[in-house]
Amino acid sequence: MQGKIVKGIAGFYYVDVIGSGVYECKAKGIFRKEKKKPLVGDYAVIDVIDEEKKTGNLIEICPRKNTLIRPAVANVDQALVIFAVSRPNPNLGLLDRFLVTMARQGLPTVICFNKLDLKEECEDLRRIYEKSGCRVIFTSTKTNEGIEEVKRLLYGKTTTVAGPSGVGKSSMINLLYPHAEMEIGEVSQKIERGKHTTRHSELFRIEKETYLIDTPGFSSLYLENLEANELKNYFPEFEAYEQSCRFLGCVHAKEPDCAVKMAVSDGEISKERYESYLGLYEELKEKRRY
Numbered sequence: 001m002q003g004k005i006v007k008g009i010a011g012f013y014y015v016d017v018i019g020s021g022v023y024e025c026k027a028k029g030i031f032r033k034e035k036k037k038p039l040v041g042d043y044a045v046i047d048v049i050d051e052e053k054k055t056g057n058l059i060e061i062c063p064r065k066n067t068l069i070r071p072a073v074a075n076v077d078q079a080l081v082i083f084a085v086s087r088p089n090p091n092l093g094l095l096d097r098f099l100v101t102m103a104r105q106g107l108p109t110v111i112c113f114n115k116l117d118l119k120e121e122c123e124d125l126r127r128i129y130e131k132s133g134c135r136v137i138f139t140s141t142k143t144n145e146g147i148e149e150v151k152r153l154l155y156g157k158t159t160t161v162a163g164p165s166g167v168g169k170s171s172m173i174n175l176l177y178p179h180a181e182m183e184i185g186e187v188s189q190k191i192e193r194g195k196h197t198t199r200h201s202e203l204f205r206i207e208k209e210t211y212l213i214d215t216p217g218f219s220s221l222y223l224e225n226l227e228a229n230e231l232k233n234y235f236p237e238f239e240a241y242e243q244s245c246r247f248l249g250c251v252h253a254k255e256p257d258c259a260v261k262m263a264v265s266d267g268e269i270s271k272e273r274y275e276s277y278l279g280l281y282e283e284l285k286e287k288r289r290y
Helices: 090-104 119-129 146-153 169-176 179-190 228-234 236-242 261-264 271-288
Strands: 001-009 012-017 021-027 045-050 055-061 078-084 109-114 135-136 158-162 202-207 210-216
Touching: 012 055, 021 045, 021 135, 021 261, 045 109, 078 090, 078 146, 090 109, 090 271, 109 119, 119 135, 119 271, 135 146, 158 169, 169 210, 179 202, 228 236, 228 271, 261 271
Parallel strands: 021 055, 078 109, 078 158, 109 135, 158 210
Antiparallel strands: 001 012, 001 045, 001 202, 012 021, 045 055, 202 210
């Protein structure tokens, strides 16, 4: 039988087979031998051991469309990153790190600002990210505002959902898929865990071909294996101005006659995004010294 891995925990993999249910499976030793770790989002082939108890062995991982490193999931179409408009105020530096991380992995990202109640702050956030190359949406899990737009963006895709703790990520998932809490409870009981907190990635099938992957909240994110002079490639708003810089290969930091810096001064590029870029650039440059 073939299904999709919806959760992996304590050496067990839970495989959703459409029409048959979720099977608790152990992975064959061949995966360890080949150093291939099954991931949430993988399509997998299983041998059923006990149909009544829904147990089996995971015997094959099907070819992957893509693999994300952070979060470690497979076969993803897009990312939905959720930050709060306020309470807590959004950490834009952290958000920009996430956008760079997703862009490096070739994954389109939708930015969702939740807890919509402060119109002025929303307009500021829209201005900052309108040229970031990402779709920007505003929602409220209290009033359901913007939720239908989120559903349209998710339809027919596998979406990894990420964001810091306390921004309403769980509330969003429960609105999009009310059975999530019930399924979490069932799995927790089966593996003798207490009340659910997202420590592992978990996939929910909302409709036949629409999936959400819930991932653990993050409070920090490090950019690894990235050269400082490559960082500019992940800030799409710079691209239109780079050909006008005085120096070929300008990194838009301290060089004179930099068109990107002029665009920031003229308000054509968000000052907040540019300052975030400079902070990341200096961090990467410093890291290379050690």
